[in-house]
Amino acid sequence: MRNIMVSVLIMPLLLGPNVLQSDADPESRDMFLEYNLLDAVALPNDGVEYITDSDNFPVLNIQKEADIKTPYRLILPERLNDFQISGIMRLESLAGGYIFSIVNPLETIVQLGVHLSPVASDFMNITLYYTDPSYDSSRELSAFEIPYTKEWFNFAFKVLHDTLIFYLDCEEFSSAKIKRQPTILTFDSASTLFVGGYIFSIVNPLETIVQLGVHLSPVASDFMNITLYYTDPSYDSSRELSAFEIPYTKEWFNFAFKVLHDTLIFYLDCEEFSSAKIKRQPTILTFDSASTL
Ligand SMILES: *[C@@H]1O[C@H](CO)[C@@H](O)[C@H](O)[C@H]1NC(C)=O
Numbered sequence: 059m060r061n062i063m064v065s066v067l068i069m070p071l072l073l074g075p076n077v078l079q080s081d082a083d084p085e086s087r088d089m090f091l092e093y094n095l096l097d098a099v100a101l102p103n104d105g106v107e108y109i110t111d112s113d114n115f116p117v118l119n120i121q122k123e124a125d126i127k128t129p130y131r132l133i134l135p136e137r138l139n140d141f142q143i144s145g146i147m148r149l150e151s152l153a154g155g156y157i158f159s160i161v162n163p164l165e166t167i168v169q170l171g172v173h174l175s176p177v178a179s180d181f182m183n184i185t186l187y188y189t190d191p192s193y194d195s196s197r198e199l200s201a202f203e204i205p206y207t208k209e210w211f212n213f214a215f216k217v218l219h220d221t222l223i224f225y226l227d228c229e230e231f232s233s234a235k236i237k238r239q240p241t242i243l244t245f246d247s248a249s250t251l252f253v254g255g256y257i258f259s260i261v262n263p264l265e266t267i268v269q270l271g272v273h274l275s276p277v278a279s280d281f282m283n284i285t286l287y288y289t290d291p292s293y294d295s296s297r298e299l300s301a302f303e304i305p306y307t308k309e310w311f312n313f314a315f316k317v318l319h320d321t322l323i324f325y326l327d328c329e330e331f332s333s334a335k336i337k338r339q340p341t342i343l344t345f346d347s348a349s350t351l
Pocket residue numbers: 175176177178179181182183201203
């Protein structure tokens with residue numbers, strides 16, 4: 059993603075029942091602090107520069123090739139209870155991408171992050187990723203569809219005990235009930251904070267469009283999902299045509315997807331395992347001529 063940013067802040071909130079315990083909380087001294095994720099930017103960095111906006115205010119211009127990452131511990135506290143994420147930015151492309159993400163050491167799970175989808179019909183989804191430690195893959199806590207704008211905008215997510223409030227341009231835009239277990243987010247100590255354009259292949263399949271592909275999820279309780287990606291040309295991001303949960307095995311196995319006009323049949327070890335009705339439009343898959351396998 060290419061964009062221009064003024065700030066991306068995380069602020070612990072002094073709200074809820076924890077207020078009373080704050081004296082006992084070793085991190086209570088952090089309560090009034092705010093953490094600016096753009097402190098992760100070390101210059102010089104190819105693809106990042108300070109420019110001045112129309113008010114002569116210095117802002118960060120982050121290009122697609124920018125690779126901004128740092129151990130999260132240099133910027134953020136170890137734990138977050140109730141907190142707010144806010145940012146001021148201007149989009150320079152319609153491609154979407156992560157505004158920031160805090161990713162586990164294996165770079166397989168986004169523990170906390172904000173993602174913008176590609177713009178479609180002048181709208182985009184802004185998604186808060188928030189993954190409880192018991193999850194094996196990144197979890198979208200909530201997503202909000204917001205109008206695309208070429209202008210500066212600011213957004214904020216207020217993450218409370220069981221409620222998420224989303225603000226757009228300082229007004230409450232929407233809210234959602236959420237479940238966090240536990241309600242304190244503790245980062246893996248060797249996690250990495252990424253800001254802006256960095257494209258990491260495992261966590262971020264949305265950055266590029268998979269026209270056709272087969273994906274295996276991480277194994278969980280001896281099962282895994284095998285997913286067929288099949289993206290009609292009208293889609294702006296990769297589309298899962300269908301997924302099947304199959305038993306994990308250490309042995310050889312074979313699989314087959316039979317993609318018919320409006321039916322997908324999945325075979326495991328030469329036996330029909332399951333099938334699904336599908337919609338393909340058009341029913342002929344035409345690859346972009348410069349595609350990569
Ligand atoms: C936003 O997400 C919803 C739900 O997944 C989807 O129906 C909608 O098309 C998305 N909008 C954009 C602009 O991507």
